[in-house]
Amino acid sequence: MSDYISRADLLSWLEKVSQSRDLVAPVKIEDLTLFQKVERVEDIVFDPGNTDLSPKEFFFPKSEVLFYVDRSDGRVELVPAEVEQETVIFGIRPCDAKGIAVLDLPYLEEPADALYRQHREKTTLVGLSCVSACPECFCTSMGTTPDDASNVDIMLTEVEEGFIVQVVTEKGKALLPEGLLSSKEVSPPAAPSVASVPSEGIAEKMHQVFDSPYWDRLADRCLHCNVCSYVCPTCYCFDVRDLRSGGRVERVRSWESCQSPGFTKIAGGYDPRAAKGPRLRQRFAHKLLYFVEKFGVTHCVGCGRCVRSCPVNIDIREVIQDVQGLGVKSEA
Amino acid sequence: MNATEQIVAKARELLESGTVECVIGYERATDGVNARPLFVYQAEEAGKLIFDQTCAHNLAKYLLNRKGKATAIVAKPCDVRAVNLLINEHQVERDKVLIIGVVCPGMVETKWGRVSEKLRQACELCREHTPVVYDFLVGEPGDEEAAVEYPDVARMEALSIEERRAFWEEQFSRCIRCYACRQACPGCYCSECFAERLDPLWVGIRIAPSESWIWNTMRAFHLAGRCIGCNQCERVCPMNIPLSLLNRKLEKETLELFGYRAGVDAETPAPFATFRKDEKLEVGE
Known part of the structure; x- marks a missing residue:
C-alpha cells in the first residue's frame, strides 16, 4: 500500500497552498518552461524534462539586495534584507533538489550566508520523480537517481490518474493537511535508465591533466558567455556592488560567472585567467576537482542543462570522457 | 562532390601546403544531429569537417582570436559579410584570412537533439545565397539576388x-x-x-x-x-x-x-x- 493523491486533489491542495504562500512551479512562458510563481494551478507543467533554468534562483536570486543604508534622523544604519515570504516549490526534479543540497555546502557552511539560509528555511520542496529520462541527463553518474527523495520534503511519483506520495521530512508533513492522502494498492513505475558518464575517479584525473593542451583546444570554440553557469543548478558565483536606488544606497549581489571576461580581474587590471583555456578549465576544475576536494561531492548533478544550452556544444559529458582518456595517457 | 567533401578536400590541401595554420569549420555535435564549430590544425583531422543546414554558427567571430595568424574559414554569405565588417573595422587583415565561401541553402531551426525542416526566420527572409567575396567557393552561385525586405x-x-x-x-x-x-x-x-x-x-x-x-x-x-x-x-x-x-x-x-x-x-x-x-x-x- 502506498500513500496516494489523485491529480484533482493535488491541484486543489496546491490551490490552497498558494493562498497562504508563494507557490512556485514549472510553467510555460512562450517556448520556455520556467519555475515561476504560479497564478493558476492549471498552468503547472507536469511534462517530463527539465525546466530551461534551474530553481536555484529561489534560494540564490539572479539579483538580491543584501542590505541598504538608512540615513534617517542623522544616523547611518545598515539595514539587512530579510526574507519574509514562505514559498513552496512544486515539481522540483531529483537532480535540481540535489543541486540545492550542493548549494547548501558553500552557503550554509559557517558563517552561513544569511539570506540563503532564510530562503532555505522558508521554502518547502515538493519533488516530482522522473518517470522518463532526457537524452542529455546523467544524474546517476553524479550521485543521485531519477527517484531520489532524499533532498525534498515531499516526493511525488506519477502513476495512473494520480501520484504516490512519500512524506520525507517534518516540514513536508506540516504542509499536508490531515486526511488529504489515501492508501492505494499501487506500486511506483520502474525508474528510467539514465545514460552514464565515466565520472569515477574524475577528480584525480583532473589533477593529472591540469596542464594539458586539451583545455586550449576545447576553449577554441568557447564563446565565454555565461549560459552554462546561469542555467546550472549548482553554480553559485556572484558579484557585489553598491548602487543608489530610489534615494537610498543598496548593496546588491547578482549572478556572475567564471566564464565572464574580467571575472578574475583584480585591482591594477591584472587578470590571472585572461586566456581562454585556463578560463574554461576553471569551470570544469571547480565542478570536478576543487569542489570535490573541499566538500566531498562533485559540483554537478547531471541535469544536462549546460549540455542542452551551450551555443557551441561544450558538453561536460564529453569533457569527462576526454579527461579520463587523457589521464590514462599521462600515466603511461 | 557535395559541400562537405569539397570543404574537407580544400581544408586538407590548405593545411598540407601550409597555406594556413588552422581551418575553422563545422563538425557534428554530441547530440548526433546538430553542428558545432571545429578548429582543424592538422590535415589528418580535416575529415571531421561537415557542412549542412545545421551549420548556423557565424565562425567569423573566432577570427578575432587568431589575429595575424593565417586562417581559413568556412563562411556562409552572412558570415562573409561579418568577415568584411571586421576587415573594414581594422580588426582582421584580409591577407591572413582565406575564405572558403559556401553557397547557402539557408539554415534550419534546431533544438538540442532535434532538427526540423523549417528554415530559420532569418534565413527565410535572407536574399543572399552566394557570398559577396570568397577565395574558394563551395556550390554553384545563384542568380542575381532579390531586394531585401523587412x-x-x-x-x-x-x-x-x-x-x-x-x-x-x-x-x-x-x-x-x-x-x-x-x-x-x-x-x-x-x-x-x-x-x-x-x-x-x-x-x-x-x-x-x-x-x-x-x-x-x-x-x-x-x-x-x-x-x-x-x-x-x-x-x-x-x-x-x-x-x-x-x-x-x-x-x-x-x-x-x-x-x-x-x-x-x-x-x-x-x-x-x-x-x-x-x-x-x-x-x-
Missing part, C-alpha cells in the same frame, strides 16, 4: 509606441544577462564592454527589468549600421528574446537613410564612422 520590422512598426513598449518590456524581462548575444556577435569585440565598465557606470549589475532594458537597447544601438544580420544573438539567446528584430529595424533605417548595408564590401566607410559636412539627412532642420 516584413517583420514592418509588423513591429505597425504597433503603437505603447504596444511596442509593452512588447519589449515583456521580452526583456526574461533576460538573464548571460551576454551570449554579445559573445556570439561578430560585431561585439570591445576590449571592455560598456556593460562591464565601472567608470563611467553605464548600467548596474542587477539582472532585473530596468537594467536589462538598458543592456539590450544599448547592445542593439552599438550595432546600428554594423549588424550584418547573421542572427547569432537570437540563435544563442537561452531565453528566446527576439533580439534580431531590433537589429533589423536599425539595419532598415541605415539602408533607408544612407543606402548602406554593413559587410557588403570591406572598403565603404560605415555611416556612423564618417562625417560629411553636407550630410544633414533632414534631421533636426
Whole structure:
C-alpha cells in the first residue's frame, strides 16, 4: 500500500497552498518552461524534462539586495534584507533538489550566508520523480537517481490518474493537511535508465591533466558567455556592488560567472585567467576537482542543462570522457 | 562532390601546403544531429569537417582570436559579410584570412537533439545565397539576388509606441544577462564592454527589468549600421528574446537613410564612422 493523491486533489491542495504562500512551479512562458510563481494551478507543467533554468534562483536570486543604508534622523544604519515570504516549490526534479543540497555546502557552511539560509528555511520542496529520462541527463553518474527523495520534503511519483506520495521530512508533513492522502494498492513505475558518464575517479584525473593542451583546444570554440553557469543548478558565483536606488544606497549581489571576461580581474587590471583555456578549465576544475576536494561531492548533478544550452556544444559529458582518456595517457 | 567533401578536400590541401595554420569549420555535435564549430590544425583531422543546414554558427567571430595568424574559414554569405565588417573595422587583415565561401541553402531551426525542416526566420527572409567575396567557393552561385525586405520590422512598426513598449518590456524581462548575444556577435569585440565598465557606470549589475532594458537597447544601438544580420544573438539567446528584430529595424533605417548595408564590401566607410559636412539627412532642420 502506498500513500496516494489523485491529480484533482493535488491541484486543489496546491490551490490552497498558494493562498497562504508563494507557490512556485514549472510553467510555460512562450517556448520556455520556467519555475515561476504560479497564478493558476492549471498552468503547472507536469511534462517530463527539465525546466530551461534551474530553481536555484529561489534560494540564490539572479539579483538580491543584501542590505541598504538608512540615513534617517542623522544616523547611518545598515539595514539587512530579510526574507519574509514562505514559498513552496512544486515539481522540483531529483537532480535540481540535489543541486540545492550542493548549494547548501558553500552557503550554509559557517558563517552561513544569511539570506540563503532564510530562503532555505522558508521554502518547502515538493519533488516530482522522473518517470522518463532526457537524452542529455546523467544524474546517476553524479550521485543521485531519477527517484531520489532524499533532498525534498515531499516526493511525488506519477502513476495512473494520480501520484504516490512519500512524506520525507517534518516540514513536508506540516504542509499536508490531515486526511488529504489515501492508501492505494499501487506500486511506483520502474525508474528510467539514465545514460552514464565515466565520472569515477574524475577528480584525480583532473589533477593529472591540469596542464594539458586539451583545455586550449576545447576553449577554441568557447564563446565565454555565461549560459552554462546561469542555467546550472549548482553554480553559485556572484558579484557585489553598491548602487543608489530610489534615494537610498543598496548593496546588491547578482549572478556572475567564471566564464565572464574580467571575472578574475583584480585591482591594477591584472587578470590571472585572461586566456581562454585556463578560463574554461576553471569551470570544469571547480565542478570536478576543487569542489570535490573541499566538500566531498562533485559540483554537478547531471541535469544536462549546460549540455542542452551551450551555443557551441561544450558538453561536460564529453569533457569527462576526454579527461579520463587523457589521464590514462599521462600515466603511461 | 557535395559541400562537405569539397570543404574537407580544400581544408586538407590548405593545411598540407601550409597555406594556413588552422581551418575553422563545422563538425557534428554530441547530440548526433546538430553542428558545432571545429578548429582543424592538422590535415589528418580535416575529415571531421561537415557542412549542412545545421551549420548556423557565424565562425567569423573566432577570427578575432587568431589575429595575424593565417586562417581559413568556412563562411556562409552572412558570415562573409561579418568577415568584411571586421576587415573594414581594422580588426582582421584580409591577407591572413582565406575564405572558403559556401553557397547557402539557408539554415534550419534546431533544438538540442532535434532538427526540423523549417528554415530559420532569418534565413527565410535572407536574399543572399552566394557570398559577396570568397577565395574558394563551395556550390554553384545563384542568380542575381532579390531586394531585401523587412516584413517583420514592418509588423513591429505597425504597433503603437505603447504596444511596442509593452512588447519589449515583456521580452526583456526574461533576460538573464548571460551576454551570449554579445559573445556570439561578430560585431561585439570591445576590449571592455560598456556593460562591464565601472567608470563611467553605464548600467548596474542587477539582472532585473530596468537594467536589462538598458543592456539590450544599448547592445542593439552599438550595432546600428554594423549588424550584418547573421542572427547569432537570437540563435544563442537561452531565453528566446527576439533580439534580431531590433537589429533589423536599425539595419532598415541605415539602408533607408544612407543606402548602406554593413559587410557588403570591406572598403565603404560605415555611416556612423564618417562625417560629411553636407550630410544633414533632414534631421533636426
